[in-house]
Amino acid sequence: MIPSKQILALALAFALVLPGASLPASAQAPALPKGVVTGPSIEGISEYTLGNGLRVLLFPDASKPTVTVNLTYQVGSVHENYGQTGMAHLLEHLLFKGTPRHDDISGEMKRRGIAFNATTSLDRTNYFASFPASDETLDWVLKMEADRMLNSRVAKADLDSEMTVVRNELEAGENNPAGVLFQRLRSTAFLWHNYGNSTVGARSDVEGVDIGQLQAFYRTWYRPDNATLVVAGRIDPAVVLRKVQAAFGALKKPAAALPRLYTLEPAQDGEREVTVRRVGDLRLVAAAYHIPARTHADNAALAVLANVLGHTPGGRLHKALVETRIAAGTGAGAEGLADAGLLTAVAVQPRDGDPQKAQDVLLAQLEDLAKHPVTAEEVAQAQQRIANAYELYFTDVNAVGMGLSEFLAAGDWRLLFTSRDAIAKVSAEDVNRVAATYLRPSNRTLGRFVPTEAPDRVEIPAAPAAAGVVAGYTGRAAVEAGEQFDPSPANIESRTERLVLGDGLKVALLPKRTRGGTVVVNGVFHFGDESSLRGRDVASSLTGAMLMRGSRGLDRVGIDRRLEELQTQGSVGGNLQAATLSLQSRRQQLPEALALMASLLREPAFPESEFEQLRLQIVTSLEASRQEPGSIAGRALSRHFDPWPAGHPLHALDLDESLAAVRALRREDLVAFHRDFYGTADGEIAIVGDFDPAAVKRQLHELFAGWRSSHPYASIATAYTAVAPLDQRLAAPDKPNAVLLARHNLALRVTDADYPALVVANRVFGGGALKSRLGDRIRQKEGLSYGVSSGISADDSRTGKDDSGSFSIQAIAAPQNVDKVEAAVREELARLVAEGITAEELRDAVSGLLTEREQGRGNDGTVSGMLQDQLFFGRTMAFTAGLDDKYRALTLDQVNAAIRRHLKPEQLTVIAAGDFAAGEKPAQ
Template sequence: AELKKRGADFNGTTWLDRTNYYETLPASEQNLEFALQMEADRMVNSLIRAEDLASEMTVVRSEFESGENSPQNVLMERVMAAAFEWHNYGQSTIGNQADIMRVPVDRLRKFYERFYQPDNAMLVVAGRFENAKALELIQRFFGTLPRPARELDRTYTEEPAQDGERTVTVRRVGDVPSAALLYHIPAGPHPDYAALDVLATVLASEPAGRLYEGLVRRRLAASLYGFSFALHDPGALMFGADAAEGTDGTTLLQSLVEAVETTAERAFTAEEIERARAELLKQRELQMADSQGVAIELSEWAAQGDWRLFFLHRDRLEAVKLDDVTRVAKQYLVRTNRTAGVFEPTKAAERVAIPETPDVAALLQDYKGRATVAAGEAFDVTPQAIESRLQRSKLDSGLKVTLLPKKTRGNLATLQLTLRYGNLESLQNLGLAAKLLPEMLMRGTTNRSRQEIADELNTYRARMTLSGTPGTLTARIQVSRENLPPVLNLLKDVLRNPAFPADELELLREERMAMIGQQVSDPEALAFTTAMRKVSPYEPADPRFEAPLPEQLKLLQAVQLEQLQRVWKELLAGTTGELTVLGDFDAAATTAAVQDLTRDWTSEVPFQRIPRVHVDNTEGSTEMIVTPDKANAVWVGMMTLPLRDDDADFAALEIGNFILGSGGLSSRLGDRVRQNEGLSYGIQSGLQPSAVDRRTAFFIYAISNPQNLKKVDAAIREELARLLKDGITEAELEAAKSGYLQEQQVARANESALAGMLEVYAFVGRDMLYVEREEERIRKLTVEQVNAAVRKYLLAERLYVVMAGQE
């Protein structure tokens, strides 16, 4: 509750070698002191009570069951279990259902007392703070914790080399066959691991990866993956694929095995190695620019023996040679070292000796780190401070420009360019084409192939994505100051000179069909799609139409290349939209580059925003969708409200919803359904307002065991009724105000979120002082105002409720 009150983004996760806890709060000395004191306190003083275990047990079971809904997720777990017969890596960290339900509280308490100790922990503090003060606080709170007398046992189990291929078959209700392969490899600290990391990327990258060429382009697979596990003890290299339409699981597995295990027979090229290395180094560089991300990543490498392995691995990646990749491919990608799995019948594997983990201390005895990444400035996220630094202008083409220059970690710039096009009439029967267009534009221009686009982004250590809805197309770029100009030149080529390769549309079609094919029996996808159709009652020709999942497959089969070309050629233009740039960049050069990008780019079809309509229903409905053999069930309630985000009632309703279910675990729904009754791993309510239409979507979402679905349904309705009948308390109101306002601070500290906010504000004509006024309105809210708003709008009888799960 205290974390939420402070607007924190927090979580705790556990995996094969470690458990980590993290929280991101608004930067202040008070929050730093609070976080350090809390972590030191709960490290050794947490209460492990039987009543808490009884409630949390069903919550964890709900999380377990959520994972069981995905055959692909289950397949990976089964392959890991078959590959690691003795080592604990073969056991999923969440456990099995029986153990979750039966674990005694004394075992839990002993585990906590044994492992949650200062000599078994690493602390990382990242972000904006004073080093001296942080060290003083760390010494004050952690330095006083006594070192325990006990000694931790080292894991002595060593996985024997396999003596034959192993095969796993998963037979469950589902729609798309899948195949997976696992090969044993050395531990993360071993010198071979860097070459194996490169090997995985060479094989599984898109679109030039060998598996992509051999499976996806041949229409055997619709999608694939490949990755290595950097672990404390010898780990795993995994590959997998989802079948394209017409490919059965056995054929897919055989093709995957052949593609992987014959790859060393075809000589690797220097271009393949450099491309993979560039991709991996780009990911690291972007990660280093994210305080939260790098802090969490350091905990992963610390679990392998020492956090400095993170940097040693970078050095090794840079040093990997073509011969190294060839050698590890021949050594580890062999039949005797394989465990295979198929979602459908199939077979797999053999033996290979895995080198011992090297002495990490000796390995790093003389290791020297490198220069630190630029830290950026201490950025003030108050609305007034942001407004004082904004630079607004308008391009000759008509685009509205918002610039926020500031020093950033890693000298990164974040750019968002949204183009608005077309109208309701011109986009009739073109909704799906407009949705596919952004991704299709990234698949090749008249000057660059899809792979050349990806290679340039890796060269410039840049992330560039295109997304959109019918009527909007948004480009997002994250890149260093020095590389922003060439990446903008690349964006110009992507937007202005698309090649529309026919084979890429077929690949995109199959990828989407495979994804939707997996959803047609998934409770969450079915529940949300059904509820969305209730609150978006449009005709099939309308670009706002929400199609049922089976119909989405038919629409994908029918969409034509000419429709995408028509949207681009006749409708898309550079005359209406918004450019937002934050971070470290040359303002004049960036504006000039986008001016050049949009020059002489017009459309004869005028842009007219497509509105979203409020569904003015007086009665809702309840629907049950039966999904056989799915371990987790889903509850979704949805309706629309005649409100815009600047209406007089909205602020009060926002806080009322925060108290009901948007405030995380410390909310009415969170307290009742998760904390007290343990019926759900996840439950929340939310508002999705518009800055232009008087249409705000309200939803409640929960997952549970199918046997508990009726209890969840009753609990949600009872809590909603209690909120309307009894109202909120003064204490709830004050806590909600504080938590909500601090959440907004955290959001404004996120550059992508802030860019999105500034883009919307440029579109509707707002400045950041609007935020200041709205936050002041929230500070002045009374209990009476919030109660009046929730009683006016949150009427349970108007909810469209959809439940999905097995009977």
């Protein structure tokens, strides 16, 4: 399903997201099954076509112990007709409802521990699954995907329940003022092309969808010759091709040709404007300009232009609007779609900002580039950032397998590589030319009609066919592959070296050969105790947030550029009792990257201008949350369960207290907190990947072992507290989506005997909106909520005494449905306690959980985090293996006894926030 998006975060950091390779010369092409035709092979990715037209892309990489299967259909919201908006997305939901042969697709995936989902966008729909390499699981996934390609039920009963789920998803999106603005911007920019429609669809279309039309839409577009199957990871191409042929080869290619779309958006003939007036605490101004499709030569220059404009912190919009404190955040992005799309720029302000000034400065930056042309240096910096993103992306085969969907949607998977190469060749002259061509008032969506004797229209040139752009393309050398690593706890432990530097810095080193020579570092450094931290909790969080905004010798832009030069993604930060370090780099760059991180931790400059920017952004974000149901309910729940008195470092502040505390802070408070608390001599560092252990040990000792905090670390004790139940409704006017939160406390530690049983019980009860007891009833059966889940939290400490755990439930729903959701939650929880779970549920939950844990250990970042955590608690991978063994050994009596001991329906607090005064929606 379409993942929820934090539009505010998008607006504050509008990053250009680049999805991320020919077979090595020594690789042997696999023997082809009968009827399979080979296609191009680029940088490790090879194409094949079955006799029925299904395209298959194989991307083998033995160094990753996982497999990703991604099936992309060339159908999205752009293919919908009048009255059918949202149909592609609704159909995506219904394909999880099953076939005659696969009755419970979500349940089967969960039982096998497969991470799965699906997304719908403008030009395509994709279904993906990721799992530890397993022939049995791969067989099942391929056969299931082949089955639901043609045999999904798409039944009226499923539509009736899922329609309300999708409507709730639509309502959730309508809660966000920024999200609504961006959609209105698109619908105003496009008069005729379906790119102007929301992927989720119009409410009336979703509510009134005809099952016959939906079934016809399914039969029209879901067919092998309209699909591309990507299989990436630890695979044998010859074996996979045989499996694919066995699963998909018998599917018939329909005799009817695929419908052809021919609508083109005409040249815009004047400024347009749209104003959205809704409840909220943000001001936004955005401008959108029509630009060519991805295959047009100008698209690469426009991608660079968007990066020059929208990058934080070095971009022009950030400098002109954020550094001057006109806006709290800015961003820009250029689309690369199958048809002509948009370049969009945005500025976000607090509610008391000057909107006219923000608009004037934003448009001046966009439309007056001729007065201040983009320089060659700016272009080179943008190209380096984009190239670094591509290079890092190519080190993750599974991510590439997923990202290929976007380029397939644009016309051909090889556009991934031709786009990369085209961006690398862009010049400053190219960027300034496309800026002058497309960033004109008459091509801008702000929208008013002005009579003129000399119309100024921007004709968007036709883009060539993708086949012509990629014809003859051979690509670059494939990324160097790593070793085939066994992610079992025993092997991880045998390959890991643990040591102590100085008298308190614990280190875990796991060297191995990785794809692209990547290496991951996680570090946590501890300080402070309850007494010394009183009254300094807010200063602690802002101190951590300022560390990446300037150090001695490097300003924020300089830090950003240095990381790009080192081809490193890295950050340092801090919280109440710890400083943190994380980075992903490469073998050659690791020493310099570590030195940079150490200097950022030890020598922050706390620039006054950056402090004021940060404070404005935090105040803006807090104010923006004032009317949001999730924030309202979350704050109320936190206060209700807060056991700490005012002044305690862990005391929960309400919104106004938080605002007052942030506004009262001064730069000097942050300088003092860093001086009084920061140090790196007491902590943990875990490194996993391609590095020289001996050199790393020496460097870690030099950089981190000698810097001691003035306030030694002592954990703040936490303990279970009984909290009286509460049932409360809170008003969130003009918000069509409500949020329900529920909780009761548990006396529970990670090391308790009942902890594994409760984890498994929770997985059965609410461990997923698509497959769990809550999901089955509230989403799948009754269609009341797009998202419902539950969680178990257990305390953990080095003393083994802390036991502040909790059991929680979260759901969203239309306000008029919240009472029904709460009733269902309470009924299902009472049934869980009274009846327990079944033997089948136990088997499936344990199987899926163990598979997910195995898959997690296939990710170097996850392993690095595990090793750091184990260093802190004095554990090894034996603890991880032991927990796996406890899950395997669980009996039904153990799980059900733990449920009865710990879960107390009568103690459940339920708080919901929404527009409950609005009442029922009128019938459509």
